[in-house]
Amino acid sequence: xxxxxxxxxxxxxxxxxxxxxxxxxLDGIAxxxxxxxxxxxxALDIMPWWLLTALLVVLSLWRVGWxxxxxxxxxxxxxxGMGLWEETVNTLALVLTATFIALVVGIPIGIAMSRNxxxxxxxxxxxxxxxTLPPFVYLIPAAMFFGLxxxxxxxxxxxxxxxxxxxxxxxxxxxVSEENVEAGLAFGxxxxxxLSKVQFPLALPxxxxxxxxxxxxxxxxxxxxxxxxxGGLGNTVLTxxxxxxxxxxxxxxxxxxxxxxLLDRITQSFGHGATGGLxxxxxxxxxxxxxxxxxxGTRDEAKEASPAHGRNG
Amino acid sequence: xxxxxxxxPSARDDARQEAxxxxxxxxxxxxxxxxxxxxxxxxxxEGKTKDQIFRETGATVAxxxxxxxxxxxxxxxxxxLSGSGKSxxxxxxxxLIDPTFGxxxxxxxxxxxxxxxxxxxxxRRDMSMVFQSFALMPHQTVLENAAFGLTVSGxxxxxxxxxxxxxxxxxxxxxxxxxxPSELSGGMKQRVGLARALANDPPVLLMDEAFSALDPLIRxxxxxxxxxxxxxxxxxxxxxxxxxxxxxxxxDRIAIMQDGxxxxxxxxxxxxxEPANDYVRSFFRNVDVTQVFKAGDIADPGVQPGDGVTEIxxxxxxxxxLSIVSNADGPAPVTGEDGKRLGAISKTALLKTFDKSx
Numbered sequence: 001x002x003x004x005x006x007x008x009x010x011x012x013x014x015x016x017x018x019x020x021x022x023x024x025x026l027d028g029i030a031x032x033x034x035x036x037x038x039x040x041x042x043a044l045d046i047m048p049w050w051l052l053t054a055l056l057v058v059l060s061l062w063r064v065g066w067x068x069x070x071x072x073x074x075x076x077x078x079x080x081g082m083g084l085w086e087e088t089v090n091t092l093a094l095v096l097t098a099t100f101i102a103l104v105v106g107i108p109i110g111i112a113m114s115r116n117x118x119x120x121x122x123x124x125x126x127x128x129x130x131x132t133l134p135p136f137v138y139l140i141p142a143a144m145f146f147g148l149x150x151x152x153x154x155x156x157x158x159x160x161x162x163x164x165x166x167x168x169x170x171x172x173x174x175x176v177s178e179e180n181v182e183a184g185l186a187f188g189x190x191x192x193x194x195l196s197k198v199q200f201p202l203a204l205p206x207x208x209x210x211x212x213x214x215x216x217x218x219x220x221x222x223x224x225x226x227x228x229x230x231g232g233l234g235n236t237v238l239t240x241x242x243x244x245x246x247x248x249x250x251x252x253x254x255x256x257x258x259x260x261x262l263l264d265r266i267t268q269s270f271g272h273g274a275t276g277g278l279x280x281x282x283x284x285x286x287x288x289x290x291x292x293x294x295x296x297g298t299r300d301e302a303k304e305a306s307p308a309h310g311r312n313g
Numbered sequence: 314x315x316x317x318x319x320x321x322p323s324a325r326d327d328a329r330q331e332a333x334x335x336x337x338x339x340x341x342x343x344x345x346x347x348x349x350x351x352x353x354x355x356x357x358x359e360g361k362t363k364d365q366i367f368r369e370t371g372a373t374v375a376x377x378x379x380x381x382x383x384x385x386x387x388x389x390x391x392x393x394l395s396g397s398g399k400s401x402x403x404x405x406x407x408x409l410i411d412p413t414f415g416x417x418x419x420x421x422x423x424x425x426x427x428x429x430x431x432x433x434x435x436x437r438r439d440m441s442m443v444f445q446s447f448a449l450m451p452h453q454t455v456l457e458n459a460a461f462g463l464t465v466s467g468x469x470x471x472x473x474x475x476x477x478x479x480x481x482x483x484x485x486x487x488x489x490x491x492x493x494p495s496e497l498s499g500g501m502k503q504r505v506g507l508a509r510a511l512a513n514d515p516p517v518l519l520m521d522e523a524f525s526a527l528d529p530l531i532r533x534x535x536x537x538x539x540x541x542x543x544x545x546x547x548x549x550x551x552x553x554x555x556x557x558x559x560x561x562x563x564x565d566r567i568a569i570m571q572d573g574x575x576x577x578x579x580x581x582x583x584x585x586x587e588p589a590n591d592y593v594r595s596f597f598r599n600v601d602v603t604q605v606f607k608a609g610d611i612a613d614p615g616v617q618p619g620d621g622v623t624e625i626x627x628x629x630x631x632x633x634x635l636s637i638v639s640n641a642d643g644p645a646p647v648t649g650e651d652g653k654r655l656g657a658i659s660k661t662a663l664l665k666t667f668d669k670s671x
Contacts, residue, residue, distance in 0.1 A: 182409050183448035186519075187462035187509075188437030197465065201452045 015141055030151045036101065037150050041093035049085050053077070056262065063269035075258040084236060084255045091222055091232035092259060094150065098157035098218045103211060106162045110169025110210075111195065120170065127163040135160050135224050143228045153222070153230025161218035168210025172203030212267040219260050233259070335421075336517060336549040337383040337406060342415035344401050344573075348372025350413045363572055375401040377573045379415070385516070386547035390560040392596065393570035399553045402570065403519050406551060407440050408432055419517065437466040441510040445522035447502045449494040449509075455481065456490040459508040466513065473512075480512040481505070483545075484538065500531035504538070511542070520552045524559065536562050557596045561585075569593050582610060608634050611666050612647035612656035619643015619657075627655055631666065638663050 019026070044052060053076040060069040079088045113120040138159050142152035176199050184198035200207075226234025233255045240249025345353045353372035356365070363374045376398040383389040393399045404410040405417055408424055416425045419439060424432065441462055449458050456474060457464070459481050463473035481487050484504040494502055503523060510518055524532045536559060543550070554560050560567045561581045568578040569592070577589035585606075588594040609627030611634075622641040625634055627649045638645050644657035 177446070177448070179444045179446050179448040180450065182404075183442065183444055183461075184465075185409055186407055186436060186440075186442040187465050187513075188433045188435075189465050190433060193465055197461075198450065201450065204452070 015144055019145060026145050029155075030146050033097070033101065033151050033154050037093065037097040037154055040097045040100075041090065044089050044093050044096075045086075049076075049080050052089070053080075059266055060262075064265050068265055072262060075262065079255055079258060082251050082255065084233065084251060087231075087233045087236050087252070088255050088259060091219075091234065091256070094154060094157065094222045094225075094230060094232055095215060095218045095259070095263070098154050098161055098222070099211070099215050101154070102158045102162040102214050102218065103165055105158070106165040106210075106214070107169050107207070110166045110207075111173060111200075113166070113170040114173035114199075123166070127166060130159060131163045135221055136227075138221075139225065139228050148229040150230055152228050153225030156225050156228070157218050157221040157230075160221040161214045164213035164217065165207070165210035168213070169203065169207050172206030172210070173199045175206065176202040208267065208270050211270075212264060215263050215267055216260065219256065219263065223256055334385040335382050336385040336387070336419070337381075337389075337551065338416075338418040338421075339382075339406070340380050340416050340418075342376060342379040342402075342405055342412045342417060343374070344376040344398070344405060344410060345413045346373040346375055354414060374573050376405070376412075379575055381568060381575065381578055383549055383551060385549055387565045388543065388550045388552060388563050390552045390554055390564035390567045391570060392554055392557065392560050392567055394555060397570040398573035399555075399570050400521055401573075403521050403551055403553050406517075406519055407436055407442065437462065437513065439515055440517040440519060441513060441515045442519040442521065443503070443506045443510045443523040445526050447494070447499075447506045447526075449502060449505055451494055453493075454490065455486065455492050455494065455497070455505050458494065458505050459490075459512050461509050462513040476514075477508070477512045480508040483511060483542065484508045498531075499527050500535060503527060503535060507535075507538075507542075516549055518548050518550045520550060522553050522555070525555065532556075532559070539563055569596070582606070586610075606631055606666065608647045608658065609649065609655055611662060612658055613662055614656035616644050616657040616659055616662070618646035622646060624648050625658070626650075631663070634658055634663060635667075 047055075053073065056076060057069045057072050060072040079085055109123065113123050135156070138156040139152075142156040142159075146152035146155060180198055180202055181194065184194045189197065222230060222232060223234035223237060226232060226238050233252050236252030236255070237249050240246065240252055343350075343354065343357075348371040350372060352370050353366050353374060356369065357374065357377055361369075363377075366372060366374055379402060381389075391399045391402055401410055405412045406419070408417075408427075412425055416423050418424065419435065422435070424435060427435065450461065453461070456477055460468075460473040460477035463476060468476075478487060478490060481490055481504075484507050486501060486504050486508060489497065489501065494505065497505065503526075506523070510520075524535045527535060539550075540563060542548075550563075552560075552563060564581055566578060567581055567584050569576050569584070569589070571590075571592045577584060577593050579587070584593065585597055588597075607627060608625045608629040608631070611631070612627070619642050622643055622645045623637050625637060625645050625647050627647055629647075634645065638658055638660055644659040644662075646657050647655045649655050
């Protein structure tokens, strides 16, 4: 007896239906994403390599410490020396764009989940699905809806990278101690004040862990997204594979690793405050300046991180 | 009662000075968690116990039929073992927990019927709370923490910082305003918690096991601090505790809760001299009664004082009595505040009192 459930056909039909009936909506999404992605890329690319390097070194010095700032300097010089500067900036721009959009969408979803058990129950399995589907699967509908290029690559990256920040925002807010919440209420907080003055700041270390994970996933996805034309370091790796050029593939891979370490350390530092006591005096100088410059793509990240700055000093 | 308050009487200061005004009135308050509250209420009426009701309906009766009145300026201590419903009770006073049945009135206003906005106003203006685990905001400085209530109610920065600093100075932490809570010891953290509660100058303070997390020495120090603050400026305080020593030191009246019910509400010496049941008695089995009783409490009118023995005033501690009686030839005479002879204390009577407290 033959027994077939045609899920694949159903999904294809759904994709066709969306393409035929919601093209305007898709175009709107594409326009917004393209705008953010181009803006970020231009903001990074307009700087000469030594300026962006200097900014990253200062950021490393301020957030992590002098040893790490030396690593940053060496890593950036390596990228320039390998002739992969353009690709690296491109990938960085894509990662920052995808992360920015994932946070703008994901953090409110996480907050909503933390306040509503039913919503949590509904969203959980969707997050599970988003995290466990092989990343390549996202490329197909993304390419079908948005064609080839930066936009579908960014969208596939957003979908793949969003779950951690949603999960950890939800978790972080739920883990805020009952007495802190009670203290907020007992002193007359409104719902919004409770969220903005108690729950969000206290959940921030956990939320930042989510942001960090989202950035890491975005970086790994951006490489895969080069298969539908997202460009950047992924392209270098892909070309290396296609030509069986081990050296080229390795160089591209090294660029990705360098970016990963930089982004990881710097974003992690926002989760538990600065450790560079020696340079803490720089904080006051760069507290306003570098946040505006260094984080051109992730405005909200800098804003969220600010309450954590004073924590350890 | 400060002179400034007398010269410039405001409505609130006037209210505070009416010593006998009922500040908090709780009438037949119940809190039933889960299950079917109406069914649980009916079963309570039939005289079933908490355990029976939980088995039959799945509802947990946390507080049942609580009624009491706290006068303005009174320190009212609610005592009980963990699970007796005392924390639930204090949270019903500012509606962090809504009573299932019954009413709670603050300053004559029924807060159980209040809408959200009125409730938020009440919490900002009329009452504040101190928590067992301090519940400070780790991302804010001590000053910002102390100003929390004022920030929430929308005071401007200069005003709230001035008031918060004043409150911090009142608890001896003016120097630490710029520190973060993680840099403070437990006792200092709770001083910040206290300053935060005092900063918006509320007539009512709710203190939920406020000193229980502190080590004994610091705990006594904080109790003294509270007593001193009360002397300077009387507030209505509802204090939750499981420590009878503490209750005796700071309480004007003590209410003892057992299984969600008040079993005795009385003055500290009445609680010790006339405990309502064994549960109440169990609280002071290990308590040093000699610290609670004064000379006046154990003076026996039927005993003749010895010749030439030093007079003792009725509010002298038993330690003082001991030093006099042990060196005297006969029983020591005890005189009340009005100069009337209350009786005398013999060596035997004193020994018996000390013996009872062991």
